[in-house]
Amino acid sequence: MTQHVFAPWNDPGEKPLIQFRNVTKRFGDFTAIDDLTQDIYEKEFFALLGPSGCGKTTMMRMLAGFERPSSGQIFIAGQDMARIPPNKRAVNMMFQSYALFPHLSVWDNIAFGLKREGKDKDIIAARVEEMLRLTRLTKFAKRKPHQISGGQRQRVALARSLAKAPKLLLLDEPLGALDKKLRQDTQFELMDIQEKTGTTFVIVTHDQEEAMTVASRVAVMDEGRIIQVATPAQIYEAPNSVYVADFIGDVNIISGRAKPTGDKVVTQWAEGQPDIIGTTTTEFDPGQEIHFAIRPEKVAISTEEPQDAANKLQGKVLDIAYLGNISTYHVELPTGHVIKAQTANTRRLSRRQITWEDPVWISFTDTAGVLLER
């Protein structure tokens, strides 16, 4: 069976919907976006992820037309957007605060954009009803925004921004105000709606879990630059830098000097400790500074010395975090490094074999971690 993989960014014949060309945005002395070039394709669910102040919101506001680039160009569907005001763009935005009009009912909020187009009354009514059904709000059409719950408000905001069937929908931290359970449900709802409508979504978030769940590609940003753009799996399993590895999920970083040996690279990291063997496609010079990054769930922990592990280190348990589905062990090595190892709690109420202060072995294969230059 052949399965179609959605990856227009790998297809050189595909025309991007959005193109950033050497875009820089300065606010006074502060550079919010620094010479950024990036393509986003049609039907993508593109996530801009980064800490606050990294420029992700500025990028989104430039797409909506609320900010103009200081230099460089932005193209949407091949058209230069420099002189096009927000009300003339086939782009809609869902605001972080939802920005629902408090003096209008749910129905009128959704119809607002359609009315501005001067469409026929019946067409507007049909479209609003369709949006209400899509977001399961039909019952609340007559209510005012302050008469509905936070989750419902969020859906009104989504319905309103989708009503005009924009080419591009911008979502600014759309789920920030919802509690965790509702947020997870809504993430799947968003993906479902994105698939149904075929709209290109660009989402801004600081929540890495959210970005990983919804996005087809994630751009990790820092200080006005995009550090890495890749699918969620690639970002997680093959980060291109310590910054990305550290920003997404939990990670152990061991820094040392490279010693290439055939197809393997050995990291010499501490006196009297066995070198760490890793696999990489990147060339490293002997003696070059190198960072070995490994996710906690790829580190095994045992009380007895493992027989056939490529890497094994001895330490003692410093701390145990029991999270229900998993447990994280913080293992202190004789060098003072603390390595996190995670195990899934697959059995109920099993007697815990490992406890505080226990001497343990941690081990991992030679392909479990990644070797990073910076």
Added chain:
Amino acid sequence: MRQFSWFNATALTLGFAFLYIPMIILVIYSFNASKLVTVWAGFSTQWYGELLRNEEFLNAAWVTIKVAVTSSTIATVLGTMAAYVLVRAGRFSGRTLFSGMIYAPLVMPEVITGLSLLLLFIGIGLDRGVLTIVLAHTTFSMCYVSVVVSSRLVSFDQSLEEAALDLGCSPFDAFRLVTLPIIAPAVISGWLLAFTLSLDDLVIASFTTGPSATTLPIKIFSAVRLGVSPEINALSTIMIAIVTIGVITASLVTKQAAMRQARDERMAERPA
């Protein structure tokens, strides 16, 4: 509940007595049958009847209302526009100077405002009358409107306007369809403030008026110089009544709106 001590009771009585005894005396004497203001001669409403037959007072009242309605309406439009620009236009050069200049007339002595307006009207050869009072009142009440409206605009979520633009509104439509309906209560209270200020202004009106236009405060002031008549007491009582009814109505309306809002929000929290 905290105890209502004798100290609290005394303080409260003294304070309110200080505020209201003069007005209470005025109201009581307006029902005095005697023509002598300070001698009580039994209850009577005759001065109210005489007041209604007094053409001069009725004319002055009509002029005052015309001036107040017109000037407060113009002041509301101009003041709202000024507030909008000062709050929204961001940091253009001279913004601090402009906002300072908008508020300066608030603390300017009325005598100076009145005198400078008088000089201006003489200078440009404008005949003094209703028009000049309207212009003068617009000038000084506009800054009050702009203070009230800009304090509302500061707390206004700007993303609402951005959302309107995003959904296809021109900047003017965004103001007309989103901003204005939301800040309407502030605009209305700005209008009421301007109206009240115009209603009871004496100083600026006397500088800028001409022989053809006499407002009620001017009329009362000039009548009192010839001696306080029971008619003036009656007129003042009516004004107190109008103001009281207005204030009570306004606060009731505001309170009810707040209660409705709170009830609606409670209902929203209930699972649907």
